[in-house]
Amino acid sequence: MPRPYPREFREDVVRVARNRGPGVTLAQIAQDFGVHEMTITKWLRAADVEDGVKPGVASEHARELREARRRIRLLEQENEVLRRAAAYLSQAQLPKRLYPLVRELAAAGAPIRVPVAVAGRVLKLHRQHYYAWLAQPVTGGELEEAYLANAVFDAHREDPEFRLLFDEVNAAGHEVSERTVWKICSANQWWCVFGKKRRGKNGRPGAPAHDDLVRREFTAPGPNRLWLTDITEHPTGEGKVYLCAVKDVWSNRIVGYSIADRMTSQLAVDALESAVSRRGVRVAGCTLHSDRGGQFRSRKLQHSLWRHQMRGSMGQVGSAGDNAAMESFFSLLQRNVLDRHRWTTREELRIAIVTWIERTYHRRRRQARLARLTPIEFEIIMSQAADQAA
Numbered sequence: 001m002p003r004p005y006p007r008e009f010r011e012d013v014v015r016v017a018r019n020r021g022p023g024v025t026l027a028q029i030a031q032d033f034g035v036h037e038m039t040i041t042k043w044l045r046a047a048d049v050e051d052g053v054k055p056g057v058a059s060e061h062a063r064e065l066r067e068a069r070r071r072i073r074l075l076e077q078e079n080e081v082l083r084r085a086a087a088y089l090s091q092a093q094l095p096k097r098l099y100p101l102v103r104e105l106a107a108a109g110a111p112i113r114v115p116v117a118v119a120g121r122v123l124k125l126h127r128q129h130y131y132a133w134l135a136q137p138v139t140g141g142e143l144e145e146a147y148l149a150n151a152v153f154d155a156h157r158e159d160p161e162f163r164l165l166f167d168e169v170n171a172a173g174h175e176v177s178e179r180t181v182w183k184i185c186s187a188n189q190w191w192c193v194f195g196k197k198r199r200g201k202n203g204r205p206g207a208p209a210h211d212d213l214v215r216r217e218f219t220a221p222g223p224n225r226l227w228l229t230d231i232t233e234h235p236t237g238e239g240k241v242y243l244c245a246v247k248d249v250w251s252n253r254i255v256g257y258s259i260a261d262r263m264t265s266q267l268a269v270d271a272l273e274s275a276v277s278r279r280g281v282r283v284a285g286c287t288l289h290s291d292r293g294g295q296f297r298s299r300k301l302q303h304s305l306w307r308h309q310m311r312g313s314m315g316q317v318g319s320a321g322d323n324a325a326m327e328s329f330f331s332l333l334q335r336n337v338l339d340r341h342r343w344t345t346r347e348e349l350r351i352a353i354v355t356w357i358e359r360t361y362h363r364r365r366r367q368a369r370l371a372r373l374t375p376i377e378f379e380i381i382m383s384q385a386a387d388q389a390a
Contacts, residue, residue, distance in 0.1 A: 005035070006274040008258055012354040013040060014047045019351055032359035034376070080112045081105060081122040098123050099133045145184075148174055152184050209297045210312035214289045218325040220250040223379065224279060224286045227255065228326040229271060231263060231295060232333070236343040243333075243353060244271040244295075246288075247326055251382075252367060253375035254329070254357050255279055259350050265298035272304050284309035292317055336360070 017029050017040055030037040048054040088101050102125065105114040120127050148169070155168035165181055184190075220226040226249040233242045242263045246256040256275025260267050268290075276283055288305060290296040292314050305312050315322025337356045343349040362376050370378040 003277050003280050006256075006270075006277050008270065008274060009278065010043050012259075012350070014043050015347070015351050016355055017044055018047075032355075032363060034358070034362075074118065077112060077114045077118045078122050081114055081119050085123060098125060099130055102130055103134065148176060148180070149184050149188070152181060153188075153190065209302060210314045212315055212322065213287055213311065213313035214315070214322070216321060216324065218249050220248075223248060223250045223383075224281060224283050225250060227275065227286055227288045228323060229268065229288060229290045229296070230323055230326040230330065231267065231293065232330045233263065234334075234338045234343070234349065236346050236349050238344075238346050241343075241346050241349050241353075242267060244268050245326075245329065245357075246271050246275040247329055249325060251375045251379045252329075252370065253362060253379060257354075257357065259353065261346060263295065265295045265300045268295040268298070269300045269304050272301065272308075276308055285311070287311045287313050289313040289315070289323065291315055291323055332361075333357075 013029070013033050013035065016033075017026060020029060026040050027037050030040050033040075045054065050060065084101060084105060085098065088098075102116060102119045102123070105119050106116050107113070116127055116130060119125070120130060151169050151172050151174055152165055155165050155172070165185065169176060169181055214226065218226075218228070228247045228249060229244065231242060231244045233240050235241075239261060242260055244258050244267045245254050247253070248255045256271050256273070256278055258267050258270035258274060260270075272288065286308075288310055290313070295301065296312075296314065302312070320327050333353070333356070337352050338349075341352075343352075363374055366372045366374055373381065
């Protein structure tokens with residue numbers, strides 16, 4: 001079963017279809033974007049239902065209904081937690097510990113089974129602490145370390161300028177090494193007031209999340225081996241528009257992109273997810289090369305790379321040549337689309353960008369590196385040749 005098209009791609013196709021000029025048919029738009037004409041018709045019908053033009057149950061209403069049911073179920077669970085907690089704490093003969101109550105509520109045979117996360121949120125308990133208690137009680141070593149940390153803190157609080165806390169702790173009756181005292185102080189950030197100097201940023205760039213695996217060798221033996229990504233921006237009458245694109249070096253095809261009015265890490269994540277979804281094949285082992293921008297060093301993007309079993313690569317700071325192939329595409333986009341007009345709205349510029357990528361760049365613009373073929377023609381011919389060779 002083929003993977004569904006990304007939501008942002010579907011919305012772009014609907015925008016282009018609704019704003020098509022006279023004489024432009026849905027069949028022509030379907031050919032330009034590489035989808036079936038019936039698929040575009042279904043997307044237009046669904047968009048009309050969403051906008052209230054035609055009768056029907058919109059996806060937003062269905063989503064609200066599911067959310068309401070989920071919220072009702074969550075409220076029932078929270079009420080059960082409060083009711084059981086009030087009854088549990090009212091018994092004077094029992095110790096005032098809530099971990100046993102959480103275990104009872106999460107048991108399979110409970111009248112209303114309450115997940116540990118819900119019970120912990122209502123009772124303001126940490127799940128990690130609950131599971132640690134569930135695994136085993138506090139050990140003697142941990143208790144001894146807690147007493148030792150209290151002694152170190154007392155010595156530090158009495159004299160913050162004093163550096164030799166080890167002697168004070170041993171004088172208080174604790175037999176401990178100097179390394180252990182240093183470890184406790186380091187873990188709790190207890191430093192002498194005349195200790196380490198604070199270091200400012202001084203405009204230094206952030207550390208790269210990955211090494212440079214490309215080394216300006218923008219070639220690939222096959223599809224989904226090396227992808228390049230970057231972000232560009234352009235002003236409109238309503239504000240700036242940001243585009244994050246993902247390019248396959250093998251065929252120079254833009255395999256995924258995302259457009260937004262803010263440059264956040266989610267923009268890069270959406271572009272990567274769009275590329276993975278549109279390719280419809282396994283991308284494990286593929287290298288994603290970028291610069292050291294904060295969007296590409298974010299935890300969200302690193303998690304997406306890990307989830308798809310992809311490798312990350314980053315160039316040097318201030319070196320445009322490390323991602324020259326992607327900069328070349330943005331330069332082409334700048335000359336052919338962005339700088340051709342003064343764009344009034346973000347919607348207008350968005351339609352122009354996606355139309356140029358899908359219709360002109362992919363299917364009409366021939367490239368010398370691809371033997372005078374377009375990216376789509378190159379992929380079709382090379383894929384057929386590979387199938388015949390196999």
